[in-house]
Each structure stands twice: as structure tokens, then as C-alpha cells.
Amino acid sequence: xxxxxxxxxxxxxxxxxxxxxxxxxxxxxxxxxxxxxxxxxxxxxxxxxxxxxxxxxxxxxxxxxxxxxxxxxxxxxxxxxxxxxxxxxxxxxxxxxxxxxxxxxxxxxxxxxxxxxxxxxxxxxxxxxxxxxxxxxxxxxxxxxxxxxxxxxxxxxxxxxxxxxxxxxxxxxxxxxxxxxxxxxxxxxxxxxxxxxxxxxxxxxxxxxxxxxxxxxxxxxxxxxxxxxxxxxxxxxxxxxxxxxxxxxxxxxxxxxxxxxxxxxxxxxxxxxxxx
Numbered sequence: 001x002x003x004x005x006x007x008x009x010x011x012x013x014x015x016x017x018x019x020x021x022x023x024x025x026x027x028x029x030x031x032x033x034x035x036x037x038x039x040x041x042x043x044x045x046x047x048x049x050x051x052x053x054x055x056x057x058x059x060x061x062x063x064x065x066x067x068x069x070x071x072x073x074x075x076x077x078x079x080x081x082x083x084x085x086x087x088x089x090x091x092x093x094x095x096x097x098x099x100x101x102x103x104x105x106x107x108x109x110x111x112x113x114x115x116x117x118x119x120x121x122x123x124x125x126x127x128x129x130x131x132x133x134x135x136x137x138x139x140x141x142x143x144x145x146x147x148x149x150x151x152x153x154x155x156x157x158x159x160x161x162x163x164x165x166x167x168x169x170x171x172x173x174x175x176x177x178x179x180x181x182x183x184x185x186x187x188x189x190x191x192x193x194x195x196x197x198x199x200x201x202x203x204x205x206x207x208x209x210x211x212x213x214x215x216x217x218x219x220x221x222x223x224x225x226x227x228x229x230x231x232x233x234x235x236x237x238x239x240x241x242x243x244x245x246x247x248x249x250x251x252x253x254x255x256x257x258x259x260x261x262x263x264x265x266x267x268x269x270x271x272x273x274x275x276x
Contacts (some may be wrong), residue, residue, distance in 0.1 A: 005222050008037050013051045013226035014158075015232040017233025020055040020200075021193065021241060023126060023172030023253050028115035031166060032264065035112055035276045046214045048225045049207045054230030056200045059193050062238050067197075077144055083194075086148050090157035090174075091198045097161050098203070100129070110166050116264035118167030119257045126254035129176045133185070134249075141182040145191050148183070155181045156191060160199065167261075170199065175250070189245045193238065 015033050019026040030048055034040050039047075060067065073080025107113075133140065142148055158178020163170035171192050178188030207214075267273040 003254050006225050007037050009047070009222040009226040010229045011037065012039065012047070013054065013229030014233045016048070016051040017055055017058070017225075017230040017235075018237050020052070020230075020234055021059075021196065021237055023122070023169050023170035023175055023250055024257055025115070025119060025122070025163075025167050025172065026052075026055075027110075027138075028119060028167035028169070031110055031115050032112050032275075040276055042211065042214055043219070045207070046211050046221070047223065047226060049204050049211075051226040051230035052200055053204050054174075054227040055234035056197060056204070058195055058231050058234035058238060062235060063193065079204060080150075082150075083146065086145075086150060086153035086191075087194050087198060089150055090153040090160065090195050091202070093154075093157040094160045094164065094199060098164055101164065105164055105166075112264050113268050114165075115167035116261040116268075118165050119261035119264075122168055123173055123257035123261070126172065126176055126250050126257070129179050130249045130251050130254075133179055139182060140179075140184050142187055143184045145194070148187070148191065149152045152178075152181060152183070153191075156188075156195070160195065170196065172253075182245040185245050185249065189241065 012030060012033055015029050016026055019029045020088050034044050041206060074084060109118075142152060156174055156178045158265045159175070159181070160170060160174045162168050162177075163173040174192040174195055175185075175188045179185060183191065264275070268275050
């Protein structure tokens with residue numbers, strides 16, 4: 001069954017927006033959704049860049065006051081300098097390793113079955129991290145992003161490198177990594193949002209330059225629909241997640257990852273779905 005392009009764009013935009021900042025892997029969901037909708041190949045990769053930009057813009061809009069305050073305080077305010085330095089430092093590991101191994105990872109792991117395996121493995125990591133924080137509350141030593149040291153930021157940055165594996169989840173790697181390194185659930189979640197800004201902007205910029213010959217005027221309506229739906233759904237997701245983490249843990253997301261991965265593996269094994 002062939003779906004209208006604008007409908008596909010809207011659906012993928014919603015998938016991107018609702019999964020980019022949850023610990024369930026937006027890349028993994030886009031790979032699976034694109035396979036189901038029959039939207040794959042080089043054009044789909046460029047489209048993913050556009051809708052990812054919509055999700056990033058939602059973060060910038062939600063935290064615009066904090067970002068403006070930090071920008072105005074550069075060179076004058078110690079807290080602003082530390083905040084910007086921490087985000088920049090945390091960004092570096094994934095940027096360097098992404099440039100080195102990105103092409104190889106895309107060639108071998110950007111498919112539904114590897115995504116399913118990574119999703120299930122990530123679920124067990126979330127179970128472990130939440131149990132550890134519940135049984136050993138004394139391990140939480142940083143309740144606010146402003147209290148992070150450069151070493152804390154660098155550790156979270158190395159945790160983010162695991163997200164180069166599709167299905168792992170960038171937000172999941174940074175949030176759970178932050179929790180394991182002593183951040184509270186709220187602080188880890190908030191820092192994950194801030195770290196997403198340079199990480200995703202850099203990824204988008206790199207991919208646009210790399211695939212600029214694939215950009216075509218005829219694709220603008222679909223790109224516009226995808227960008228808009230990604231922005232709106234990401235904005236709603238960010239607002240919801242900030243409220244959620246103040247009272248709940250991430251265990252439900254781990255169960256979701258288990259079910260998501262199991263369904264893909266079972267359908268692939270049984271032949272019910274021919275994953276591409």
C-alpha cells in the first residue's frame with residue numbers, strides 16, 4: 001500500500017517529535033516507521049534531517065529564556081560560562097566518534113532488527129539504573145544543572161556516544177548516563193535537552209552539506225509538513241516530560257522498549273513483516 005507523501009511526512013514528523021527526547025530512540029522509530037511506510041533511501045535521510053531540525057527548534061523555544069541569559073552572560077557571569085563550557089565539552093565525544101565511525105554504523109546498523117536488539121539492551125540498562133538510584137539514593141549528588149562540574153559534563157558526553165548505535169536513544173543515553181554519574185533524574189533530563197541543541201544542530205548541518213545535491217524544490221511541501229509536525233509534537237513532548245520526571249521514573253519506557261524490540265524481532269523471525 002502506497003501512502004500519500006504529505007501523510008507520510010506528517011506521520012514521520014510526529015514520530016520524530018514524540019520520540020526525540022524520550023529514552024526510546026527517535027532514530028530507531030524513524031527507521032522502523034520508514035520501513036513500514038515504504039519511505040527509505042537517500043531522500044528519506046534528507047527528510048529526517050529536516051524534521052530533526054524542527055524538534056531542535058522546539059527545545060530552543062522551550063528554553064529560550066535560559067539560552068538568552070547564558071548568551072548574555074558569556075565572559076561576565078561565572079554560571080553562564082560554566083554552563084556553556086559544560087555543554088560544549090559534553091558535545092565533543094559524540095562529535096568526534098560520529099565523524100570517525102558514523103558511515104560504518106549507518107552502513108551496518110541502520111535497519112529494524114539491529115534497532116530492536118539495541119532497544120531491548122537499552123531497556124535492561126534503564127531497569128538497572130532506576131533500581132540503583134532507588135536502592136542507593138546517596139549516589140545522587142547533583143540536583144541542578146548549574147551544579148555540574150566539567151568532569152560530570154564530560155562523563156555524560158561519553159555516555160551520549162552510545163547513541164551512535166541506532167535504537168539506543170540519544171536522550172536515553174544522556175539521561176541514564178547522567179543518573180549513573182550522580183545527577184538527579186530532573187537534572188539529567190534537563191541537561192539532555194541542552195546537550196541536544198549543539199549535537200543535533202551539528203548533525204543536521206553536516207548531513208545537509210553532505211547531501212545538498214539531494215535537496216529539491218519539489219520536496220518543500222513535504223519538508224514543511226514534516227518540520228511543522230515535528231516542532232509541535234516535540235514541544236508538547238518536552239512540556240510533558242519535564243512534568244513527568246518530577247514525579248515518576250523511566251521504568252515504563254524500559255517496558256515499552258522491551259515490547260517494541262520484541263515485536264520487531266518476532267515479526268522478522270516469523271516473516272509476518274519483511275523489514276527493509
